[in-house]
Amino acid sequence: MPELPEVETIRTQLEPRLVGRRLELVSILDTRLTRPLDPREVSAELEGARIEAVERRGKYLVLRLDSGSSLLVHLRMTGSFGFKPTSHERAVLELEGGERLVYRDVRRFGTWLVVDAVELEPYLSAKNGPEPLSARFTSAWLANQLSRRRAPLKAVLLDQRVVAGLGNIYADEALWRARLSPLRSAESVDPEDVPRLQRAIRAALRAGIARQGASLRDYATPDGVSGAMQEEFNVYGREGEPCPRCGTPIAKARVGGRGTWYCPRCQR
DNA sequence: ACCTCGTCCTGGTTGC
């Protein structure tokens, strides 16, 4: 489940290997990938273009092309990139120089979309709120968003328009750091506590980036290396284990249909 | 406008 730290790690590794290279052949092997568009149309738009930049917005990977178009890749649950043949290949980009970038996605939730220069920013802005590691992600913004939502706090943090890039893992980890319960309603959070939550979100994501993401199930980086963040989870997946802060057994609940781990004692 | 839930999808794990 690639979230911001995993996608950022992928971006960092792809950038030096892709920028300046031409896409010679684009093979889309799974027709679901480009739905509702015909994969042949998408291939035709990509082939021959040169990659100018590899960027990230929220959980989207953005390949900017010299044609003016951009390829937006969303990895959803199990999407990944690599440079070696593997199982569950859904697309292959043959690069100038003979290298083959393979897109793998076991569960086929991932999506590829080509947008032109005019559409790019409106599309990304409609899907994503502020980047959590940018200056635009302020406590004031977060407080305002929380104040108008009655849903569980965690459910609101998973809304990409509130903050871009948080997923199930880092939402739980951020809430643990902030000592706030995922179950309470967003509007019930005291405005005085919001700066703590804002800093906790940043800290959780920065920790993930520093460890090159978390390797669970299907995540691997393009270089084939595993991230190490899973070894440092405080609560995620740790039902029954002692809270690293107070020793109380970690509890598990379902919030918005998602597995949710938290300390019932020190997260209020 | 907001909220919850079902859907998509496959493979690994669990339980009988």
Add this chain to the structure above:
DNA sequence: TGCAACCAGGACGAGG
């Protein structure tokens, strides 16, 4: 040991 049921969850659409 076999096999079916269950579980993982990001985004989106339906329905309340």
